[in-house]
Amino acid sequence: MDVTELRAGGGQEYRWALPSVLLGDGLEGRPVRRSTRDWIVDVAMFLVACGITFLSLVEMKPQPEPLLAVEQVAGALACVAVWLRRRWPVALSLVTGLLSSYLELVGGASVVALFTVAVHRPFKISGPVTLLNLFTLAPYVMLRAGTDDERMSALALGVTFVLLAFAWGIVVRARRQLVWSLRQRADSAAEEAKRLERERIAREMHDVLAHRISMLSLHAGALEFRPDAPPDDIARAAGAIRTNAHLALQDLREVIGVLRHAGPDEGDPVPDRPQPTLADLPALVEECRQAGMDVHLHLRAGGAPESLGRNVYRIVQEALTNARKHADGAPVTVSVTGGPGEGLSAEVRNPLGVRHGARLPGAGAGLIGLTERAELAGGRLEHGPAPDGDFVVRARLPWPAQTSGEGDA
Structure with a gap:
């Protein structure tokens, strides 16, 4: 479910689920419904993983045939597994991070998985996952690099990729949190405006009708209390009842007319009734x-x-x-x-x-x-x-x- 669908649904469900949709918190293992934007981003992330894997394959030193076959199969599977990054981001990052401690062609998927964890999980989760990815560089440098210069170069390149992926994900997450906060403030402001407008309308209706209705009750009570009153007094009371009933209807019509004057999509403000x-x-x-x-x-x-x-x-x-x-x-x-x-x-x-x-x-x-x-x-x-x-x-x-x-x- 995307943000557009939640907003269309409105109400409490939208306000409750919006942080989860924007940040992904607490949605581990749940089915993912991708929007058009999500598909574009996922395709881009898949291509990034494949690009890094291809560059690693080009730069890879000659390897024994069995190890090369394992590398290629693991790299291909890791790139395919990138499509699961929204549903199991932490698990994917842990698996690809551990595999990258020895297998070189898994590095592209590992970087994408780490970026996903940084975006969709809070720091208390993404921080330890990033440290694990940094620690897995040590076995790779010790086992796969030859000379000391190669080890230093591989270590520096690995640390750069890990930190860049983590930092990029943190920036994206912070931006989404800001968007969510602004939307929450906008929704709260809209709800407060609606509440104040309801209170204003209720106060206006009470002020308009309570006086008129009490006048009607007063004259009607007089007729009930004095049914033998002179005809002139009865006619005067009946005229007052008719006049106040007419004024009450007129006041009510004015209030309703003000409420109907402008719709929510019109730019003109709703004017106040004559006060x-x-x-x-x-x-x-x-x-x-x-x-x-x-x-x-x-x-x-x-x-x-x-x-x-x-x-x-x-x-x-x-x-x-x-x-x-x-x-x-x-x-x-x-x-x-x-x-x-x-x-x-x-x-x-x-x-x-x-x-x-x-x-x-x-x-x-x-x-x-x-x-x-x-x-x-x-x-x-x-x-x-x-x-x-x-x-x-x-x-x-x-x-x-x-x-x-x-x-x-």
Whole structure:
């Protein structure tokens, strides 16, 4: 199995098997499926082994017929065995290295096998195999070389071939490790980007729908609690339900439209949907008042940057939604103060009340999302009961002195 097939498969199998495919670690004795590139490299290695064997045969001194026949047969078999170098690299290197301690025509296959071990096995394996190949030069020099000069020349040539094969293999292995590391980083970065995008989408969906659905529940609960209300009140509540349902569908359509705007192969970035700012807070509070909430807004901040105003808007929106869920009928006070250089503070305070209808379901994900939003903006968020018995959501976000915004509250 090659890298292309693994990448096409994707997932955990690709990430687990990629080091083994690139480096060959731990694949001793397993069947090998060669790619086109692998076939080209294997043919080149076979030709290298055959070339070295042929040169050794040309330079070989006259030998007795039986020894020459053994040399030729062993050299031919060793060259053929090079095709097994991917499946049994260590075994092939050990066998050819030991045979090369006396047989000269096995040297070409021994060099190729050593190079394969250096590429496909870690140093704790390739190092000892290289030392063994160096030690096998001593018997060859002592038994096959004639004069002292021939021994020195044969020893120097043998050491050069062994060290060059080992060094070349180490360089190739290091490059493959670098490629694998870069791919791992790229995959990790892609997974992290996907995770962050999923969290952003989930946060956006929650911010968009939780407020609208809570408004629907509030008006529907009023109709259920007061079925004998005047016709005008019933019509007003039904109109509010219809309006909020329409707005919820519109917001949902906008979010889905943003997700569908650009595919993965398109170059244009996916734009953000239109976002509220600090200037939209009065409209939010007025909407809550029309739904029957007793909300008081104290807004003493102007000119906030759009991103800062959007974060404060979402925090206040979620806090008001929680107040409708858990303290129906209790007065709510919203205070937003701050300025450039001193930061922007938002506080939503309401007495802990008792709901008259069924409690809306919730798992605390909204407050968790608000805490994450505040931390991502470089600020902090606190929530919980205060000593005076009120429930308080308090956030403080940084507002750099040199930053100016376009929205004006």
